[in-house]
Amino acid sequence: MLGFMYSVIRRDLLLVMRHPAEMVNPLVFFVLVIALFPMGVSPEASLLSQTAAGVVWVAALLATLLSLDILFKADYADGSLEQLLLTSHPAWALVIAKVIVHWLVSGLPLVIMSPLVATMLFLPADAIPTLLLGLLIGTPTLSLFGAVGAALVTGVKSGGMLISLLVLPLYIPVLLFGTGAVAAAVLGMPVGGYMAYLGAMLVFALMVTPWAAATALKVGQMQG
Amino acid sequence: MPSTMPDILLQALDLACERDERMLFKGLNLTVKAGEIWHIKGPNGAGKTSLLRQIAGLLPIFQGNVSFPLDQSILYIGHKSAIKDQLSANENLAWLTALGVPSDENQRYRALEKVGLRGYEETMSAQLSAGQRRRVALARLHLNAAPLWLLDEPLTAMDKQGIADEQAWFADHLKQGGAIVLTSHQDLDIPGVQILDLHAAMETASC
Numbered sequence: 191m192l193g194f195m196y197s198v199i200r201r202d203l204l205l206v207m208r209h210p211a212e213m214v215n216p217l218v219f220f221v222l223v224i225a226l227f228p229m230g231v232s233p234e235a236s237l238l239s240q241t242a243a244g245v246v247w248v249a250a251l252l253a254t255l256l257s258l259d260i261l262f263k264a265d266y267a268d269g270s271l272e273q274l275l276l277t278s279h280p281a282w283a284l285v286i287a288k289v290i291v292h293w294l295v296s297g298l299p300l301v302i303m304s305p306l307v308a309t310m311l312f313l314p315a316d317a318i319p320t321l322l323l324g325l326l327i328g329t330p331t332l333s334l335f336g337a338v339g340a341a342l343v344t345g346v347k348s349g350g351m352l353i354s355l356l357v358l359p360l361y362i363p364v365l366l367f368g369t370g371a372v373a374a375a376v377l378g379m380p381v382g383g384y385m386a387y388l389g390a391m392l393v394f395a396l397m398v399t400p401w402a403a404a405t406a407l408k409v410g411q412m413q414g
Numbered sequence: 415m416p417s418t419m420p421d422i423l424l425q426a427l428d429l430a431c432e433r434d435e436r437m438l439f440k441g442l443n444l445t446v447k448a449g450e451i452w453h454i455k456g457p458n459g460a461g462k463t464s465l466l467r468q469i470a471g472l473l474p475i476f477q478g479n480v481s482f483p484l485d486q487s488i489l490y491i492g493h494k495s496a497i498k499d500q501l502s503a504n505e506n507l508a509w510l511t512a513l514g515v516p517s518d519e520n521q522r523y524r525a526l527e528k529v530g531l532r533g534y535e536e537t538m539s540a541q542l543s544a545g546q547r548r549r550v551a552l553a554r555l556h557l558n559a560a561p562l563w564l565l566d567e568p569l570t571a572m573d574k575q576g577i578a579d580e581q582a583w584f585a586d587h588l589k590q591g592g593a594i595v596l597t598s599h600q601d602l603d604i605p606g607v608q609i610l611d612l613h614a615a616m617e618t619a620s621c
Contacts, residue, residue, distance in 0.1 A: 209500055276513075
């Protein structure tokens with residue numbers, strides 16, 4: 191089964207490398223939103239530093255949301271998905287492999303860029319490790335919840351909007367605790383509680399979403 | 415005495431299929447033994463693909479059941495060939511075989527040579543013609559030990575020579591004790607081919 195997951199991950203990373211636009215798109219969106227925000231609102235440092243955490247988190251969330259549509263779509267369209275589901279390996283292993291690739295491609299680059307863009311928004315340097323850690327725990331959760339939405343709409347022609355509707359409510363708690371942690375760090379308060387909640391959500395997502403997305407994929411395939 | 419009887423690889427009993435509230439077929443029985451090739455015929459929309467997908471487990475079964483007495487592995491090649499544009503022929507075969515029994519590069523090169531794609535091993539699939547892409551998908555026939563093949567329209571997009579070659583591969587597989595169920599609009603030139611006409615089956619059922 192690990193061999194199966196490895197081969198799916200290898201294949202998908204190879205596909206991304208051949209088609210790097212898919213990887214760059216969410217990142218460009220993320221950086222653009224954050225770069226445009228001070229121009230639209232106000233370049234004043236005191237105002238920006240207050241809103242920095244929220245802006246970074248919202249941009250990360252929307253960038254993830256934008257990249258979800260392609261998670262299973264290409265595999266569904268060219269018949270790869272039915273081959274992947276016909277194997278003797280469990281479908282949740284396929285979901286986990288796809289989510290790992292999705293996070294490596296769309297989540298991890300955002301996490302790596304976040305200290306830079308946070309500095310651009312005058313976020314106090316003390317709070318940056320908290321932002322980084324929060325995103326590091328939070329973005330895999332976003333990818334996992336997103337996989338359920340993407341799996342549910344695989345057979346639907348224009349499912350992009352539908353994914354947002356399905357997934358956004360699940361993203362709100364991650365957003366609240368993620369920004370809450372940074373706000374606490376700015377005030378010099380302990381952030382352990384926030385991180386524990388983010389971690390708990392990641393564990394919950396890891397337990398529930400691969401199974402849910404696998405079921406949704408199978409049902410979607412049966413309709414097609 | 416029992417040892418001389420060919421093994422039953424697939425048994426479908428009283429199978430029915432309904433798509434969009436239309437009954438495509440019902441009361442369908444099919445027994446596929448080792449060494450047999452079944453050609454599913456019928457006009458467009460008769461349910462040929464649906465029947466294959468039901469057997470493969472890709473469509474729900476409304477009525478009846480499908481069983482595999484030997485619990486053997488199956489190779490299903492659908493109408494959508496699962497070939498990725500951005501991967502070469504060799505890379506496509508690598509991931510497709512890794513789903514079952516992984517293959518090494520020598521085996522894949524040999525399989526591609528058998529399907530007439532020598533020299534195209536590292537060509538991106540986006541640059542291959544429809545028939546060549548079909549051949550990449552069919553190279554899986556030479557890399558897979560599954561005794562039962564379910565092939566949806568394996569002859570489309572193939573040239574004359576390709577169709578003749580393909581039927582020779584089918585005959586080889588049958589000789590080795592395998593079995594094949596396929597759909598096609600063309601007549602097959604293989605001795606002993608059994609025909610299941612969905613259109614005719616439906617007519618007699620409704621009388």
